[in-house]
Amino acid sequence: MNKLHPPDVAASRAAPAGPVITCELLTKRFGDFVAVNAISFEVAAGEIFGFLGANGAGKTTAMRMLCGLLGPTEGAATVAGFDVFRQPELIKQHIGYMSQKFSLYEDLTVGENIRFYGGVYGLKGAVIREKTTALLQRLGLEAERNTLVGSLPLGWKQKLAFSVALLHEPAVIFLDEPTGGVDPITRRQFWDLIYEAAAAGTTIFITTHYMDEAEYCDRVSIMVDGKIEALASPAGLKRQFGVATMDEVFLHLARGAKNTE
Numbered sequence: 001m002n003k004l005h006p007p008d009v010a011a012s013r014a015a016p017a018g019p020v021i022t023c024e025l026l027t028k029r030f031g032d033f034v035a036v037n038a039i040s041f042e043v044a045a046g047e048i049f050g051f052l053g054a055n056g057a058g059k060t061t062a063m064r065m066l067c068g069l070l071g072p073t074e075g076a077a078t079v080a081g082f083d084v085f086r087q088p089e090l091i092k093q094h095i096g097y098m099s100q101k102f103s104l105y106e107d108l109t110v111g112e113n114i115r116f117y118g119g120v121y122g123l124k125g126a127v128i129r130e131k132t133t134a135l136l137q138r139l140g141l142e143a144e145r146n147t148l149v150g151s152l153p154l155g156w157k158q159k160l161a162f163s164v165a166l167l168h169e170p171a172v173i174f175l176d177e178p179t180g181g182v183d184p185i186t187r188r189q190f191w192d193l194i195y196e197a198a199a200a201g202t203t204i205f206i207t208t209h210y211m212d213e214a215e216y217c218d219r220v221s222i223m224v225d226g227k228i229e230a231l232a233s234p235a236g237l238k239r240q241f242g243v244a245t246m247d248e249v250f251l252h253l254a255r256g257a258k259n260t261e
């Protein structure tokens, strides 16, 4: 027999088939200043979507709106099937988020961090224990379970933070410059984890200033002064601008920017 669910339970079920992120003419004004100017795009399940732009282009503001952290001024957007205007709390429950600034507690051990975030995401103790073992095995960090996160190399902290942000199996993970300060080899290892998550169906939304990372994305959008000026696969963008590298694509577009900081 079909049981009726109260609206909140029904609304919090898994995302429907179709795009995991939709965004239509999404806009954010701060007074007279338009930080995000009518951006529109869709991101599919399991897609790796690169969100590029010079400093001050509006990436963080757009990402904060999509994460349910900042109310938009105009337009429409859904994330994991939830509306950014009406259901920001449900969005927060169904996404993962990782940035350089918001990450793990340095003065807690690896195991304590996993337990803490598992609790924040509402997972039960037994599930957290199971996931902790699997996560440490996957990262080759079993011996570091009782090590303070502060004493791990930066590349390990980033991989751990990424894995922790996926503990509750969100439909989409937002990564805000997740690999700052590490070398290309370590970045490449981090990307192995990204590919693994995407292959399992997680949608990846990532901002980066590294053009090697832009090359790894399925599609890349480039923001200039609050607008999306280009959006295509890395190969498509290079073709469109008649250049050989993403660096040149980026320079070509960012050169005309007014709002760069």
Ligand SMILES: Nc1ncnc2c1ncn2[C@@H]1O[C@H](COP(=O)(O)OP(=O)(O)OP(=O)(O)O)[C@@H](O)[C@H]1O
Binding pocket: 030, 033, 035, 053, 054, 055, 056, 057, 058, 059, 060, 061, 062, 259, 261
């Ligand atoms: N709360 C705010 N009030 C006023 N202006 C803001 C506010 N937040 C951001 N801005 C402005 O909006 C513009 C876009 O900022 P945003 O942080 O989104 O850019 P960004 O592309 O993420 O840059 P970065 O790469 O440096 O993080 C900037 O000019 C910034 O000064």
